[in-house]
Each structure stands twice: as C-alpha cells, then as structure tokens.
Amino acid sequence: xxxxxxxxxxxxxxxxxxxxxxxxxxxxxxxxxxxxxxxxxxxxxxxxxxxxxxxxxxxxxxxxxxxxxxxxxxxxxxxxxxxxxxxxxxxxxxxxxxxxxxxxxxxxxxxxxxxxxxxxxxxxxxxxxxxxxxxxxxxxxxxxxxxxxxxxxxxxxxxxxxxxxxxxxxxxxxxxxxxxxxxxxxxxxxxxxxxxxxxxxxx
Amino acid sequence: xxxxxxxxxxxxxxxxxxxxxxxxxxxxxxxxxxxxxxxxxxxxxxxxxxxxxxxxxxxxxxxxxxxxxxxxxxxxxxxxxxxxxxxxxxxxxxxxxxxxxxxxxxxxxxxxxxxxxxxxxxxxxxxxxxxxxxxxxxxxxxxxxxxxxxxxxxxxxxxxxxxxxxxxxxxxxxxxxxxxxxxxxxxxxx
Numbered sequence: 001x002x003x004x005x006x007x008x009x010x011x012x013x014x015x016x017x018x019x020x021x022x023x024x025x026x027x028x029x030x031x032x033x034x035x036x037x038x039x040x041x042x043x044x045x046x047x048x049x050x051x052x053x054x055x056x057x058x059x060x061x062x063x064x065x066x067x068x069x070x071x072x073x074x075x076x077x078x079x080x081x082x083x084x085x086x087x088x089x090x091x092x093x094x095x096x097x098x099x100x101x102x103x104x105x106x107x108x109x110x111x112x113x114x115x116x117x118x119x120x121x122x123x124x125x126x127x128x129x130x131x132x133x134x135x136x137x138x139x140x141x142x143x144x145x146x147x148x149x150x151x152x153x154x155x156x157x158x159x160x161x162x163x164x165x166x167x168x169x170x171x172x173x174x175x176x177x178x179x180x181x182x183x184x185x186x187x188x189x190x191x192x193x194x195x196x197x198x199x200x201x202x203x
Numbered sequence: 204x205x206x207x208x209x210x211x212x213x214x215x216x217x218x219x220x221x222x223x224x225x226x227x228x229x230x231x232x233x234x235x236x237x238x239x240x241x242x243x244x245x246x247x248x249x250x251x252x253x254x255x256x257x258x259x260x261x262x263x264x265x266x267x268x269x270x271x272x273x274x275x276x277x278x279x280x281x282x283x284x285x286x287x288x289x290x291x292x293x294x295x296x297x298x299x300x301x302x303x304x305x306x307x308x309x310x311x312x313x314x315x316x317x318x319x320x321x322x323x324x325x326x327x328x329x330x331x332x333x334x335x336x337x338x339x340x341x342x343x344x345x346x347x348x349x350x351x352x353x354x355x356x357x358x359x360x361x362x363x364x365x366x367x368x369x370x371x372x373x374x375x376x377x378x379x380x381x382x383x384x385x386x387x388x389x390x391x392x393x
Binding site: 003004005006007008009010011012013014015016017018019020021022 | 307312325353
C-alpha cells in the first residue's frame with residue numbers, strides 16, 4: 001500500500017467526521033472555546049495584577065492622603081471667676097470641646113469621630129518639666145510659664161472615614177484608644193486671665 | 204430571498220426524479236463542492252466539470268440510496284470525482300493542487316513501500332482511521348480531516364483554526380506520528 005491508498009482510505013472515513021469539519025458553526029464554537037481556554041490563564045494573571053495594583057494604590061492612597069487627628073484649632077474655656085477651677089477641670093472641658101469638634105463633619109478631615117468614652121486628661125505644668133522633657137515637647141521659652149501646661153488626653157473612640165495611620169475603622173466596632181497625634185507632643189494649655197486655651201502641639 | 208431547502212427535502216426531490224434536486228443541491232452545497240474540488244485540482248474548468256459530474260453521480264445514486272448525512276455523501280462524491288480527475292491529469296503530467304503535498308506528508312505514515320499486502324483492504328484501513336480519529340481531540344480531528352480529507356492548505360487550516368501555520372504543521376506532524384504508531388500496532392505496514 002502507498003500514500004495514494006492511504007488517501008483513499010481517509011476518503012472513506014465516517015460521515016460524522018466530514019460533517020464535523022465542514023460545519024462552520026461547529027468550527028467557530030470549538031475554536032472560540034479553545035481560544036477562551038487559551039485566554040483564561042493570561043486573563044487570570046492580568047486580573048490578579050490589576051487587583052494587586054489596585055490594592056497597592058488603595059494602601060498608598062490611604063496612607064498618604066488620609067488626615068491624622070492633628071487638629072490645631074485653639075479651643076477656649078472661660079472659668080467663672082467666682083468659683084475656683086483647677087487646670088485639670090479646664091483641661092477636661094477643653095478636651096470635651098476638642099472631641100466634640102472632631103465629631104462634626106469637616107472638609108479638613110477625612111474622618112469623623114462617631115462616639116468616644118473614657119475621656120481623661122493628665123496635666124503637666126511646664127515649669128515642672130525637666131529641660132529634657134521640654135525639649136521633647138518642643139516647648140518655646142515663653143511657653144514655659146506658670147500659666148502653661150502640657151495636656152495629655154486619653155480617650156477611646158470610634159470613627160468613620162479614614163484616619164492616618166489607622167486607615168478604615170477596624171471591624172467589629174473595636175474602640176481605638178490612641179489619639180494618633182502623629183507625634184507624642186500632646187496639647188499645650190495656657191491661661192490668660194479667666195480663660196484657658198488648648199491647642200494641639202501637632203504641626 | 205431564495206430559501207434553502209432542508210436536506211431531507213432535497214433528497215425527496217431526487218427520489219421523485221425532480222430535476223430541481225440538482226439546482227437545489229447546487230444552491231445549498233455548490234460552494235462546498237467547489238472548495239473540495241478546487242483544493243485538489245486548482246483549475247476553474249476542471250473544478251466546474253468535477254462538480255457537475257458530482258451532481259450527476261448524486262442523481263444516479265439517489266435513489267436507491269437515501270443518504271443519512273447528505274453533505275458528507277455529496278462531499279465524498281465530489282472528492283472522488285476530483286481525485287479521479289487528478290489521477291487522469293497527472294498521467295498526462297498536468298498535476299497540480301494540494302494532492303502532491305498531501306501525498307508526501309502521508310508518506311510519513313508508511314513504514315515500508317515494499318509491502319503491498321492485499322489483505323489490508325482499504326476498508327480495513329478506513330476502519331482503523333475511524334477508530335484513530337476517536338482518540339484525537341476536536342481540534343486535532345478538525346485539522347486532520349481538513350488537511351487529508353478536504354485537502355485544505357496549511358494556511359487555510361491555520362486561518363480556520365485560529366492558529367499559526369507552524370502550530371498547524373506541528374499538530375499534523377504529531378498526528379501523523381500517532382497514526383503511524385496506531386497502524387503499526389495493528390500490524391498494518393502501509
């Protein structure tokens with residue numbers, strides 16, 4: 001037998017195979033399926049890369065463009081001159097003003113505190129600070145006086161939006177107990193006459 | 204708008220000896236038959252002649268036959284007519300088309316040209332090839348049938364199968380190797 005006979009033998013193959021190869025719709029479907037199969041892996045890889053890039057972009061966006069709590073507005077609290085008010089009480093009232101302010105919507109921030117609890121203050125007289133501590137708080141010479149205090153605010157809070165460096169609110173309504181002032185410089189409280197003022201040392 | 208009849212209706216026309224059968228066949232399968240003949244002959248006049256002969260042979264064959272798959276039935280007639288014409292032309296040293304290339308390729312499947320054993324009738328080989336085709340996947344089968352039954356060129360198969368020509372060539376090479384192994388395994392040394 002030779003190739004001519006083999007060609008002849010192939011000529012008599014089952015009608016189904018002849019029809020299968022002649023049916024353009026079949027061909028189209030088969031090869032579209034094949035091409036799809038061929039495309040699945042590159043598509044999956046492309047999708048994975050896209051997801052990774054988007055995630056990385058989101059993380060970078062969250063990290064760079066979210067504002068920290070560093071609110072440098074000055075808050076004032078005037079005491080009743082008829083009553084005696086300690087710096088601790090004034091610091092607490094000012095801390096309340098501060099926290100309440102963070103609970104309002106603001107275009108300056110990417111977050112809003114929704115609720116807080118366990119608000120407390122620690123007040124340190126600037127004149128009682130060591131030179132080393134003063135340096136840590138970047139206290140200027142005129143800030144070290146009888147009427148100036150460093151206020152440390154402790155509070156637990158929940159928020160909406162995004163805060164740097166936390167990002168989005170943690171799941172399950174977890175309370176955050178750090179104010180994340182971006183540095184440990186806390187607040188400076190000063191007193192002029194009957195009025196206390198409080199401002200973050202955040203720059 | 205000209206309606207295309209179902210195959211059953213066309214076969215009925217043949218059975219009723221209605222000459223519209225041929226025009227309806229030409230309308231529906233004219234280009235299909237032309238393509239088969241063209242792949243073998245590559246000559247417009249020869250193709251026309253073979254396709255007309257194929258219609259005539261179909262007219263002669265139906266009745267008594269009632270083809271189950273009319274397109275394959277017709278295609279086989281067109282192919283045989285074209286190969287006969289090709290043989291005649293090559294005797295006259297006028298051969299052209301895909302046949303020499305296809306025959307060259309099919310030589311790959313032949314282990315010995317000395318052995319001309321009559322017991323291996325073409326039908327036996329055909330049965331083995333039919334069985335072999337079931338072992339191929341759809342794409343391989345398509346490429347094999349398009350090359351060795353329809354005698355399509357490699358470039359046409361590549362375009363039909365959305366593959367590169369090199370890819371088609373390598374698939375065909377692998378299939379021929381497999382076919383040779385299958386035939387040898389069955390004791391057929393063609």
